[in-house]
Amino acid sequence: STRIVLASRPRGEPTADNFRTETVELPELSDGQVLLRTIYLSLDPYMRGRMSAAESYADPVEVGDVMVGGTVSQVTESRNPRIAAGSYVVGYTGWQTHAVADGDAVRVLDPSRAPLSTAVGVLGMPGFTAYSGLLRIGRPQAGETVAVAAASGPVGSAVGQIARIHGARAVGIAGGPDKCAYVRDELGFDAAIDHRAPDFADQLRAAAPDGIDVYFENVGGPVTAAVLPLLNPYARIPVCGLVSQYNAATTPEGPDRLPAFMGLVLTKSLTVRGFIQSEFVADMYADFERDASRWIAEGRLKYREDVVHGLDNAPSAFLGMLHGKNFGKLVVRVGPE
Ligand code: NDP
Incomplete structure (x- = not known):
């Protein structure tokens, strides 16, 4: 071998x-x-x-x-x-x-x-991560806005599509025009924003005119910084991954942003909840397999x-x-x- x-x-x-x-x-x-x-x-x-x-x-x-x-x-x-x-x-x-x-x-x-x-992929661990984290922690309601980064990847693409299946608006964040076009035109997200664009934060604000109710956290870093001011009262943040930080060897310089973040959690009554998908397997995997297979067959969950x-x-x-x-x-x- x-x-x-x-x-x-x-x-x-x-x-x-x-x-x-x-x-x-x-x-x-x-x-x-x-x-x-x-x-x-x-x-x-x-x-x-x-x-x-x-x-x-x-x-x-x-x-x-x-x-x-x-x-x-x-x-x-x-x-x-x-x-x-x-x-x-x-x-x-x-x-x-x-x-x-x-x-x-x-x-x-x-x-x-x-x-x-x-x-x-879509019928395995990443698809289940999207399904369980979004539905159990994010709990998107019809008419709400769900934002997710790494939106062309297996987790993010499923998060946005499942949010739409539940009647929410999906705002995707992805790197570069090709990924954004795919997320918007093929996956059917309501908007897709390039996090590398110089005016990313302004574009994101324009794409979420009613604010953000669920931020499915995949990346951390500057994307999160742009999302935080847009969060609505009682917004939910399933913390799934922080891929922009995985190679970080040092703590970023600059002011300590933790007090301001905790202040936001308090005044906006935010729910910030990390998870590892395995904790939901016993409870939700059978539902996931049934729902995801059906949505794929119906053309509502693409990958x-x-x-x-x-x-x-x-x-x-x-x-x-x-x-x-x-x-x-x-x-x-x-x-x-
Ligand atoms: P992807 O296939 O989407 O790959 C990661 C993507 O992250 C890249 O393609 C890139 O997309 C994006 N990215 C990388 N660096 C940055 C950056 N600095 N800023 C913004 N975006 C960046 O991965 P998955 O769908 O498999 O995973 C998505 C997230 O979910 C990861 O954080 C992963 O760790 C997490 N995860 C968590 C699980 C859990 O149980 N909690 C289980 C499975 C996954 P782009 O080019 O669009 O920026």
């Missing part, structure tokens, strides 16, 4: 040198296990967190260990009575061409139901994938994602379907 391991921990911006490719022999299967051939590897922003030793909600990848990640694979050998050889599964086997996994740690997919790659070919290209694709080089859900095609 060929695999990509964490060679060293980055300080600030990661580079290709933080990764190393290795070839290893896989162990023999034990009872209950399956041998998997990776087809798709999902690349996600949270992997930046796993590269660091800083305390987080999940353990870091140890130096020398294979990089973690969601995968879609085919079972090539099975010692698990529940899982037939030849079947397709979604699992968490990381950046490698083959893996041995416990049958309990994978979920069998029906390849006739949806394209295999969607199991790590876009950015497919990179070959495991060797995973590090550069991952590094690019932290700067918005991906356009849609980033997946690596590791092997044939």
